[in-house]
Amino acid sequence: MRAYRLEVNGDKIEIAAPEHWTLLEVLRYKLGLTGTKQGCDKGDCGACTVLVDGEPELACLLLPGAVEGKKILTIEGLAPAHRCRGGEGADPIQESFDEAGALQCGFCQPGVMLSARALLNREPHPSCEQIADSLSGNLCRCTGYKQIYDAVEAAADKEAELKTQGAD
Amino acid sequence: MAARDLHGPDAPWGDFGVVGQRNRKVDGMDKATGCAIYADDIQLPGMLYAKTLRSPHAHALIRSIDTAKAEALPGVYAVLVGDELPIPYGVIPWTQDEHVLAVEKVRFIGDEVAAVAAVDEDTANAALELIEVEYKPLRAFFDAEEALSNPEPAIHTSKKDVGNLSKHVRLEFGEVDAAAQSADILIDEEYSFHSTTHAAIEPHCAVAQCSPDGKLTLWSSTQITHYVHRALSRVLELEPEKIRVIQPYLGGAFGGKSDPFSLEFIVSALARKTGRPVKLLWTREEVFYAHRGRHAMKMKYRTSAQADGRITSVDANILIDGGSYSSFGLVTTYYSGQLLTGPYDFPSYRFDSTRVFTNKPPCGPKRGHGSVQPRFAFESQLDEVATKLGIDPIEIRRKNFQGDFTKTVNAQRITSNGFLACLDSVERGSDWKNKHGQLPLGRGLGVAGSMYISGTNYPVYPNEMPQAGIQLQVDRSGIVTVFTGANDIGQGSNTMIATVVAEELGLDIRNIRVISADTDLCPVDLGAYSSRITFMVGNACIDAARKLRTQIVGAVASEWDVDARRVSMMGGKVFDLEDSQRVIPSRDAFQIAEAQLETLGATGSYNTPTLGGDYRGGTIGASPAYSFTAHVADVSVDTETGRITCNKVWIAHDCGRALNPMLVEGQMEGSAYMGVAEALMEDHHMNRFGLHAGPSLLDYRIPTSCDTPELESIIVESIDPEGPYGAKEAGEGPLHPAIPAIANAVYDAVGIRLRHLPFTPGKVLEALDAKC
Known part of the structure; x- marks a missing residue:
């Protein structure tokens, strides 16, 4: 066992886990944050994508020691973070995915939504190519990706609108 | 009385209020926020973790199994071997040839031999290493022809004198040979379809808990809760009333979670043995070996036609590689022939299909079960007929259209049929008239059509009970809860159910709760397969909701002292059609009805009408309605590298009425994506030792966002x-034409006919060389 100090979804946590456990296992089986999914356990599918200091990372390929001192955001933290910023409902990414029908089985989508979140943080008005590129590490077996693209574009529009309203 | 007799396809009370809207899914926000609990998200106090020992041999007798050392390992709570659960199972009652763990022999690399429950996965894995199994290897078959021509050693020995034959079906309708002889043109070619697999992103997982009084609860990533319930009862020799099966949120299935799987029995048996909850999560590699995916088929097709393009006969000979167990194979063998007889009129038709056992992972139902492969062959061949006769490929399909409200050559009843409108749509959408045959070398368009069932008439096990049942419960707060055995596997069936009930009762869809796929709580439904839920469960919902509406409307009419025909429910309100001042919230109406009558509720059901041809197998492929699809694919072929790029697919699909167009489009796009992937990228290939060539999502190459066409x-x-408000299926039909449309587009682009899947660059270059 090894003790880790992690910051997950804004909470500072001390946790002990077997030394060979990945961040994915610690999140899922120690912290109960089961929104982060395991689809392959070897970095192929992207279902375990979390944000580490704002960048998408595969939790199944990270040891928790590697992310001590960094800010980890899982899907469970997305809506509360949006609320902390004074927003309503869920994060615009989550709302748009729901509105566009992008959530079929929903299993890959926590990872997809976090990759999309990182994209929009970096590039508020992404092109179709940029969306496809930045989601290419997240396999979705249900949608054929089209409704995901629609959702990301809608979220970008929604955020632009919110910014305009904020400026008014 | 069955629901089909009670209602027509129109809006029940004037205009549609909920049907046809792009409403959010009822469970969308649960999925968006990570709150949705899937099987592996379940953690129970004191839970043990199971792992399975798998065979390293493709075909071998088991001489002995010694589990003593594994049992002695600290942290191990129980070990399970095949002899402890000797009752065979299988989804089709007539071909039950599977055991939870191998009894006497193993039939493919990955066949399961023993299971361990331990305090954690690491200990369970360590214990597997300590189990000693002595095998006597047998000759293994990896090729269907070789297995068929060598009856010994038989992979299954329960049936005598059949060697490695799994199922043979030969049916003939009309005079095929006479029609072929007198035809103007005859095309005779061979085609092959490789094996592909579902690759749902969620690996299979099951969790079981057994109470001291013998009540077993199983949570499983299954798409057919009811069949798992029945199979558990049989194999565990436990009364069904002591078993509860729950499907939690499910992370994709596509047919790959239809069979009862070993892990469901293993966790149940180990939970009973240890008295503790047990979880078993398969690794991705194990999911590849569990398979049940698309059967590889070698197909010979001979199509004859008149000079004007009218088909006169179709003759098919199909060899099906079934892998090591029967699974749904009996149905697959029939479907390989029975589901080809639309959207075109075949004056005569014969198919001869043979399914063979081989020592590979078992095949089963994958999206478009049994009919995607023949559809590829036939639609490719129809394109050749068109080319040879100088007829436009879309025109030849119009010319052979079977029409609506007709019968197929194999005596299946066709009701609504929107195939011509599908053809028109993709022709217009793709600018076919200006582009087909006119694009520069290396770019081309191809078309293909198809049909698919909306549920099957014949349930997997024969019985007289309804195929779908619904229970409604009304709460004073204004919500209605629907209880359904139907499995929402991501396709959105719970949302479809809420849509129908909300429509009937004039409620906001957000005021409908759906409790599904829990055998303790929900009336039986036969599950998510054969594209049956919208049609069958949708009809059962109308049946139940209409009864409930009658109660509520009657009570309010009585309260207002008016004729019940004056009272209507719409938009969350109940109102008097003749007095616009008299209107109350639905909640108040519920309370009026509950006060007058009793606790409110209603049940509804659906059963299919009697359908099918009057011949052995004539009910297999009979469906209360068929969906129809046409695709046009736009491809580029790089003549230097042989690489095919699919640029775009136009997908026109006749789904009857789209109850929620957003969900229908999601099914259409997901289907087309999966078809393109099968044509160009994916290959569930076993090497010459019976080992999977690449049992990972990276090596199996499912398409990323960058690989998927527009x-x-x-x-x-x-x-x-007869569909609920006129609806039919959308989940499987739209996959079929993608593959032949690409093949036909490649012909338009570079003039080669690709008849053997997958379309690798090597095959393209070879065909280009042969053409020169």
Whole structure:
């Protein structure tokens, strides 16, 4: 066992886990944050994508020691973070995915939504190519990706609108 | 009385209020926020973790198994071997040839031999290493022809004198040979379809808990809760009333979670043995070996036609590689022939299909079960007929259209049929008239059509009970809860159910709760397969909701002292049609009805009408309604590298009425994506030792966002007279044409006919060389 100090979804946590456990296992089986999914356990599918200091990372390929001192955001933290910023409902990414029908089985989508979140943080008005590129590490077996693209574009529009309203 | 007798396809009370809207899914926000609990998300106090020992041999007798050392390992609570659960199972009652763990022999690399429950996965894995199994290897078959021509050693020995034959079906309708002889043109070619697999992103997982009084609860990533319930009862020799099966949120299935799987029995048996909850999560590699995916088929097709393009006969000979167990194979063998007889009129038709056992992972139902492979062959061949006769490929399909409200050559009843509108849509969408045959070398368009069932008439096990049942419960707060055995596997069936109930009762869809796929709580439904839920469960919902509406409307009419025909429910309100001042919230109406009558509720059901041909197997492929699809694919072929790129697919699909167009489009796009992937990228290939060539999502190459073509969905609504508000299926049909449309587009681009899947660059270059 090894003790880790992690910051997950804004909470500072001390946790002990077997030394060979990945961040994915610690999140899922120690912290109960089961929104982060395991689809392959070897970095192929992207279902375990979390944000580490704002960048998408595969939790199944990270040891928790590697992310001590960094800010980890899982899907469970997305809506509360949006609320902390004074927003309503869920994060615009989550709302748009729901509105566009992008959530079929929903299993890959926590990872997809976090990759999309990182994209929009970096590039508020992404092109179709940029969306496809930045989601290419997240396999979705249900949608054929089209409704995901629609959702990301809608979220970008929604955020632009919110910014305009904020400026008014 | 069955629901089909009670209602037509029109809006029940004037205009549609909920049907046809792009409403959010009822469970969308649960999925968006990570709150949705899937099987592996379940953690129970004191839970043990199971792992399975798998065979390293493709075909071998088991001489002995010694589990003593594994049992002695600290942290191990129980070990399970095949002899402890000797009762065989299998989804089709007539071909039950599977055991939870191998009894006497193993039939493929990955066949399961023993299971361990331990305090954690690491200990369970360590214990597997300590189990000693002595095998006597047998000759293994990896090729269907070789297995068929060598009856010994038989992979299954329960049936005598059949060697490695799994199932043979030969049916003939009309005079095929006479028609072929007198035809103007005859095309005779061979085609092959490789094996592909579902690759749902969620690996299979099951959790079981057994109470000291013998009540077993199983949570499983299954798409057919009811069959798992029945199989558990049989194999565990436990009364069904002591078993509860729950499907939690499910992370994709596509047919790959239809069979009862070993892990469901293993966790149940280990939970009973240890008295503790047990979880078993398969690794991705194990999911590849569990398979049940698309059967590889070698197909010979001979199509004859008149000079004007009218088909006169179709003759098919199909060899099906079934892998090591029967699974749904009996049905697959029939489907390989029975589901080809639309959207075109075949004056005569014969198919001869043979399914063979081989020592590979078992095949089963994958999206478009049994009919995707023949559809590829036939639609490719129809294109050749068109080319040889100088007829436009879309025109030849129009010319052979079977029409609506007709019968197929194999005596299946066709009701609504929007195939011509599908063809028109993709022709227009793709600018076919200006582009087909006119694009520069290396770019081309191809078309293909198809049909698919909306549920099957014949349930997997024969019985007289309804195929779908619904229970409704009304709460004073204004919500209605629907209880359904139907499995929402991501396709959105719970949302479809809420849509129908909300429509009938004039409620906001957000005021409908759906409790599904829990055998303790929900009336039986036969599950998510054969594209049956919208049609069958949708009809059962109308049946139940209409009864409930009658109660509520009657009570309010009585309260207001008016005729019940004056009272209507719409938009969350109940009102008097003749007095606009008299209107109350639905909640108040519920309370009036509850006060007058009793606790409110209603049940509804659906059963299919008697359908099918009057011959052995004539009910297999009979469906209360068929969906129809046409695709046009736009491809580029690089003549230097042989690489095919699919640029775009136009997908026109006749789904009857689209109850929620957003969900229908999602099914259409997901289907087309999966078809493109099968044509160009994926291959469930076993090497010459029976080992999977690449049992990972990276090596199996499912498409990423960058590999997927642009997809354009065009919904065609033919309005079926028996579907719920006219609806038919959308989940499987739209996969079929993608593959032949690409093959036909490649011909348009570079003039080669690709008849053997997958379309690798090597095959393209070879065909280009042969053409020169």
